[in-house]
Amino acid sequence: MIIFGLNNRVDEATLSSDGAFATGLPLANLQSPLLAKTARTTSTAAFSITIDCGALPVRNIGAVCLAGHNLSRDAVVAISINNGGTVKAASGSLSPWPFLASDDPYYDAHNFSAAIVDTARIATMAPSLLWFAAANQSASKVVITIDDSTNAAGYIEIGRVFAGELSQPVRGEEWADASWGLVDFSQVQVSKRRVKFAYKYPVIRTVGINFKHLSQGEAIGGLKAAQRAAGLTGEVLVAKGIPAYTTIGAVSAPDSNWFAHAFLGNFTALDPLTNPYLDAYAMSINIEEVAA
Secondary structure (H helix, E strand, O other): OOEEEEOOOHHHOEEEEOOOEOOOOOHHHHHOOOOOOOEEEOOOOOEEEEEEOOOOOOEEEEEEEEEOOOOOOOOEEEEEEEEOOEEEEEEEEEOOOOEOOOOOHHHHHOOOOOOEOOHHHHOOOOOEEEEEEEEEEEEOEEEEEEEOOOOOOOOOEEOEEEEEEEEOOOOOHHHEEEEEEEEEOOEEEEOOOOOEEEEOOOEEEEEEEEEEEEOHHHHHHHHHHHHHHHOOOOOEEEEOOOOOOEEEOOEEEOEHHHHOOOEEEEEOOOOOOEEEEOOEEEEEEEEEEOOO
16 A cells, blocks of 8 residues: 655644754754754753644644654654644654564574664665554644654754645555656766766655556545645655554564655656546656655
8 A cells, every 4th residue: 555644734833842952953944844954952852842733723634754863773752643632643652763674685684683773774774754643633733752862963853844644545556556766866977087986965765656546535635636735845755555563672663664665755746637437536646755
């Protein structure tokens, strides 16, 4: 199954925190879509971030993301979706990183058991924590609590927060074609003496999905409405369904295979919606990962 997070509500919400943030890197930076424009705490003390939509009509929220973070493998994150003082959905204690899937070649090469990936593997991964509730909740507030007291950097840094609507087409990949890829924007040049040199840039993830059997609501009120709202610059979450979490120590984590297909991105094209059957719609979705 393919799952999306649509219609990020963070920019229209009020952000607050019980943590202290560095001068020049305030909490408000989380409302910038530029991952490099981070919010940074002044210490590694545990803190919470509240995304309050209370001044707005009650929103459907079922998808949350922390992107561009520096959280360590020992960090613990907890997310709750609330309506007023009532908790509608809660994540429990999450790891910001996955555990190593047993069919991952890295697993055998390093004689791992089921454990959170080590720091060497983390260095090769995009720092994005995605969490999806079981269903959308009518909510006015999202609270994210972070505890990473042993972070070697001496501070916690986050590039962007997403809190939006969950969308999971009933007929996902089994009625669609999906292509998961990578794009490297690095530039390699060759001198007249055949010496190569390069400008290295991030490698980002991409996905192209050709949905062949969407319901009217999924197509028009869901994906097409999200494309209209986001355009080519707004954000969307994409993943291969809601993961099966494994509890390791005190935290729950998805496996590394799911993590590799879960990211914050932008639409790269606004493809047309077609109506090949009287009761079904078809459209293509192309998403490219947001890079710092």
